[in-house]
Amino acid sequence: MEKDKRSLILKILLLPAALLLLLSIRFYADNREFSRFTEKMFRDEITGNTLNLHYTLSDPKACGIESYPVTLGSASPKALAQGVSALKHYREALASIPCKNLSRQNRLTYEILASYLEIQEQGKDFLLYAEPLGPTIGTQAQLPVLLAEYTFRNVSDIKEYMTLLSQMDEYYASILQFEKAKSDAGLFMSDSSADHIISQCQAFIDADENFLLPIFEEKIKAVPGLSHTQREELTAQHEAIVKNHVIPAYSLLIEGLSGLKGTGKNPGGLANLPEGRRYYEYLVKDSTGCFDSISALEQRIQKQLASDYEELQALLKTHPEAPELAASGGQRPDPAAILADLQKKMAADFPAPPAVSCEVKYVHKSLEDFLSPAFYLTPPMDNLTSNVIYINNLSGYTPLELYTTLAHEGYPGHLYQTICSGSAPSNKVRNILNFGGYVEGWATYVEMYSYGLADADPAAADLYRLNRSIILGVSSALDIAVNYHGFTREQVADCLSKIGFSSSAAADSLYDALIESPANYLKYYVGYLCFSDLRDAVQKARGKDFNLKDFHREILEIGPAPFSVLEKHLLAD
Numbered sequence: 001m002e003k004d005k006r007s008l009i010l011k012i013l014l015l016p017a018a019l020l021l022l023l024s025i026r027f028y029a030d031n032r033e034f035s036r037f038t039e040k041m042f043r044d045e046i047t048g049n050t051l052n053l054h055y056t057l058s059d060p061k062a063c064g065i066e067s068y069p070v071t072l073g074s075a076s077p078k079a080l081a082q083g084v085s086a087l088k089h090y091r092e093a094l095a096s097i098p099c100k101n102l103s104r105q106n107r108l109t110y111e112i113l114a115s116y117l118e119i120q121e122q123g124k125d126f127l128l129y130a131e132p133l134g135p136t137i138g139t140q141a142q143l144p145v146l147l148a149e150y151t152f153r154n155v156s157d158i159k160e161y162m163t164l165l166s167q168m169d170e171y172y173a174s175i176l177q178f179e180k181a182k183s184d185a186g187l188f189m190s191d192s193s194a195d196h197i198i199s200q201c202q203a204f205i206d207a208d209e210n211f212l213l214p215i216f217e218e219k220i221k222a223v224p225g226l227s228h229t230q231r232e233e234l235t236a237q238h239e240a241i242v243k244n245h246v247i248p249a250y251s252l253l254i255e256g257l258s259g260l261k262g263t264g265k266n267p268g269g270l271a272n273l274p275e276g277r278r279y280y281e282y283l284v285k286d287s288t289g290c291f292d293s294i295s296a297l298e299q300r301i302q303k304q305l306a307s308d309y310e311e312l313q314a315l316l317k318t319h320p321e322a323p324e325l326a327a328s329g330g331q332r333p334d335p336a337a338i339l340a341d342l343q344k345k346m347a348a349d350f351p352a353p354p355a356v357s358c359e360v361k362y363v364h365k366s367l368e369d370f371l372s373p374a375f376y377l378t379p380p381m382d383n384l385t386s387n388v389i390y391i392n393n394l395s396g397y398t399p400l401e402l403y404t405t406l407a408h409e410g411y412p413g414h415l416y417q418t419i420c421s422g423s424a425p426s427n428k429v430r431n432i433l434n435f436g437g438y439v440e441g442w443a444t445y446v447e448m449y450s451y452g453l454a455d456a457d458p459a460a461a462d463l464y465r466l467n468r469s470i471i472l473g474v475s476s477a478l479d480i481a482v483n484y485h486g487f488t489r490e491q492v493a494d495c496l497s498k499i500g501f502s503s504s505a506a507a508d509s510l511y512d513a514l515i516e517s518p519a520n521y522l523k524y525y526v527g528y529l530c531f532s533d534l535r536d537a538v539q540k541a542r543g544k545d546f547n548l549k550d551f552h553r554e555i556l557e558i559g560p561a562p563f564s565v566l567e568k569h570l571l572a573d
Helices: 002-046 050-056 077-095 104-122 124-129 139-148 155-166 168-184 191-206 212-220 228-260 276-288 294-318 322-327 335-346 399-409 414-423 428-432 436-450 458-483 489-498 504-516 520-545 548-558 563-570
Strands: 357-362 374-377 386-391
Touching: 002 050, 002 077, 002 104, 002 428, 050 139, 050 155, 050 428, 077 104, 077 124, 077 168, 104 124, 104 276, 104 428, 104 563, 124 168, 124 276, 139 155, 139 168, 139 191, 139 212, 139 228, 155 168, 155 228, 168 228, 191 228, 191 504, 212 228, 276 294, 276 436, 276 520, 294 322, 294 458, 294 520, 322 458, 335 357, 335 386, 335 399, 374 399, 374 414, 386 399, 386 414, 399 414, 399 436, 399 458, 414 436, 414 548, 436 458, 436 520, 436 563, 458 489, 458 504, 458 520, 489 504, 520 548, 520 563, 548 563
Parallel strands: 357 386
Antiparallel strands: 374 386
16 A cells, blocks of 8 residues: 555656656647748748849858749739738648747747738738839839849849849739739729829830949949959840840830720729728738727827827927028038937937948939939848948938938938847748838837937927928828728818918829828828837836836837737736
8 A cells, every 4th residue: 555655656746747848848849840830931932032032131042042933923813812822821830830839939920920911811802902003112113123223242143133134024914914803803093093104114115224224334343253244245135134125014014004094993092992991901900010990090190190280389389480490401411420420319218239331322313213212221131231221312301301311211210120120039931021010110200209319409300300290190191081081182182271281283292192002101100109109008007117228129129010919018917
C-alpha cells in the first residue's frame, strides 16, 4: 500500500513536468509553422511583381530568393480572381495556427495579418469598383516615374529594368481588359475622366524628349564596371524599348479608352454606383486602418473642425498681425540644415533614431510636372542606411512650409518612422502589407507637432498649423459627402463658398480629386486624428506615469498596423 502511494505521488509530481514539455513542444511547433507560413506568403507575394521586389529588397538572394520571373504582373480580371483565391488560402492557413501558442512578436504579427486579410476579404466583392487609371495618381501617371527612379545597383538591375519597360504595352493591355470588364458591368469612368487621362497620355507621347531617356543616361554613368561602349549600347537599347514598347503602350491606352467612352454613366462619386456606399465603407477601413463607422468619422471630423475654427478665431483676435507675418517670405533655408534642426529639437519627445544617411535631392527637371511637391523614397527593408528625400522646385515653399514639409517627409516623419519601425524586431511579411492610415497619419501628426519647433513667429506658426488642419478636415468631410452621400459638383462648390473659398476652379479641382481617389484625404486626416486620440487615451489611462517619448517609442516599435491593434497593445491592462 505504501509503495502504491509513493508511485501515485511520483506520477503527480511528474505530471506538471510532462505537461510543460508537451506545451513547450506545441509552442515551438506552432511558431515554426507560423514562420513557414509567413515566409512562403512573403516570397509568393514579393516575387509576383518585380517592381515591388526591387523597391522592397536590395539583395533578394540574402533572403533566399535566388530566381524569380521579371514581371510587372497583370491587372486582368483573371489575375484579380487568382488574387482572391490566394487571399482565401492565406486566411485558411492562418486560421489553422493557434495564435495563443505563438511568441509575443509572432502574436503581434498574427493579429496584424489577420486584421489585414479580413479587410481584404471585405473588398473581394468590389473588384471592379477599383480604378487603376486616374489623371493624378493613376498607373499611367505613376508607373513611368517608378521606373525612372529604379535604382541601378549593378548591371543585373539595368537588365531587369529594361525587361520591365518592354512589358509596359502588355501590362497596359491587361489594364484595358479590366476597364472593358468595368464597362460591361456599368462601372466605367466618366467621359470627363477618360478625356483627362487621354490628354495626359497624348502629352506623354508628344513630349520633345521622353523623360525616361535623359534620366537613364545619367544613372548608368554611376554603375560600376561599364565601359563607354557598353553605356552607348545600353542607351541605344533603352531608346529602342521606349520607342517600341513604352510609347505604343500609351497609344494603346488612348485607343482603348476612346473606344469605351460613353459607357460610363456616373460623373460623380462612388455613392451613385449600385454598391458604391458599401464599397466606400470598405475603402475607408482599408485606407485608414480605422474601423469606425462613417457616421462616427463624420462626427470626429466635425468636432476637430469646430475646435480648430474656434482656436483660429481666438488667435486672430489676440494676434491680428498673424496673417501678415505668415505671408511674409524670407530666404528659404538649406534642407539639410532643417533636417538637422528637426532632429535636435524633436529629441525631447521622440526616441533617438538609428544612425543613417539622408540625402536631399531635387526632382529631375523633366519630372517636375509629374511629381508631388516633396516625397520620401522608401528604402529597401534590408538596407535602411541610405535615405533620400526629393523636393520639387515647382513647389514654391515658404520657409515655414519647407520646414514642416521636411518634418512630414523626414524627421520625425516618414524617414524617421521607416528606420525606427524597420529596425525593431519584426516579421518581414509585414513589409508587403499596406497601412496608409498609420504611415500618412503619423507623418501628418508629427507635421502638426513640428509647427511648434520652427524658428518662426509663434502666432504665424499656429495660423499655418490651423489652416493646414482645417483644409485637410474640410477636404475629408467633402470626401465623405461626395462618395458616401452623393454630393454634386455644385454642392461642393456651394459648401466651399460658405467657408470663404469662392474659386470655382479650386472647387472643380477638389471635386475631381475626390472622385479620382476616394478616401485618400482620410488616410492623412483620420490617421492624424487617430494618433491624437490614442495619445490622449493613453495619457488618461497612465495618468502621471504617462511619458510622450515612451508613447512614441511604443508606436514605432509596434510599427504599421490597424489602429485597433495599436489600441489593444497600448491600452492593455
